[in-house]
Amino acid sequence: MAQKHQDSFYEGWLYHFLVDPLLRRVHRLVRSQVKPGSTLIDIGCGTGELLFSLADVGSDLVGVETSRGMWSFANRQAQTRGFNNVQILFGDGAKLEKFSTGFFDYAIACMVLHEMGASQRLPVLQEMKRLASNLILVDYRVPAPTNLAVTMCRFIERLAGPRHFRNYTSFINGGGLLSLYEILGLTVRKQLTFYSQCIHLVLL
Numbered sequence: 001m002a003q004k005h006q007d008s009f010y011e012g013w014l015y016h017f018l019v020d021p022l023l024r025r026v027h028r029l030v031r032s033q034v035k036p037g038s039t040l041i042d043i044g045c046g047t048g049e050l051l052f053s054l055a056d057v058g059s060d061l062v063g064v065e066t067s068r069g070m071w072s073f074a075n076r077q078a079q080t081r082g083f084n085n086v087q088i089l090f091g092d093g094a095k096l097e098k099f100s101t102g103f104f105d106y107a108i109a110c111m112v113l114h115e116m117g118a119s120q121r122l123p124v125l126q127e128m129k130r131l132a133s134n135l136i137l138v139d140y141r142v143p144a145p146t147n148l149a150v151t152m153c154r155f156i157e158r159l160a161g162p163r164h165f166r167n168y169t170s171f172i173n174g175g176g177l178l179s180l181y182e183i184l185g186l187t188v189r190k191q192l193t194f195y196s197q198c199i200h201l202v203l204l
């Protein structure tokens with residue numbers, strides 16, 4: 001069952017100034033995997049920075065956010081920065097009935113699955129599989145190596161609050177992305193590992 005989203009203290013401007021710069025390299029890697037002219041949906045689009053970085057590559061882009069703070073921030077950014085082919089929707093990535101099967105070329109979830117409750121992950125992934133023939137997932141790599149980058153990431157996840165850290169821990173202990181796409185019978189087409197092997201991008 002979908003959990004009701006509770007907005008966190010860091011959503012909006014704080015996330016934009018502290019976390020978005022750290023994810024710029026990740027967003028560039030996602031961009032490098034998207035074919036020009038594609039349509040795409042970005043689940044858990046946050047402040048919208050990934051979508052904005054794809055706006056000149058994709059034709060029509062949709063972001064979905066379950067946090068009101070992030071959603072309104074991303075919407076304002078899209079308007080003031082003039083991204084006319086980007087639409088940001090408020091809602092749950094597991095419930096996108098308004099879009100027909102195969103509506104998009106790509107469905108992307110970048111640093112999102114570790115953040116949601118364990119029961120939400122499969123329904124979101126299932127909906128992504130229904131919506132697009134190409135999935136791009138970016139998240140913490142499991143098993144994690146023992147290095148400074150992983151320690152730093154754990155620290156950042158802890159700072160985000162107890163609920164956030166619980167979800168992160170359940171994601172890591174549950175086997176990360178691999179355990180999720182195996183259940184859905186999805187095959188890995190490409191995998192890129194970066195940030196000292198702490199994070200990986202998986203193309204399914």
Ligand SMILES: C[S@@+](CC[C@H](N)C(=O)[O-])C[C@H]1O[C@@H](n2cnc3c(N)ncnc32)[C@H](O)[C@@H]1O
Binds near residue numbers: 023
């Ligand atoms: C760490 S942020 C990542 C933001 C963005 N993808 C990026 O790469 O910059 C994760 C976002 O996923 C959103 N989220 C979590 N569960 C979601 C769901 N079921 N549907 C839509 N968004 C969700 C959260 O509100 C949060 O803003």
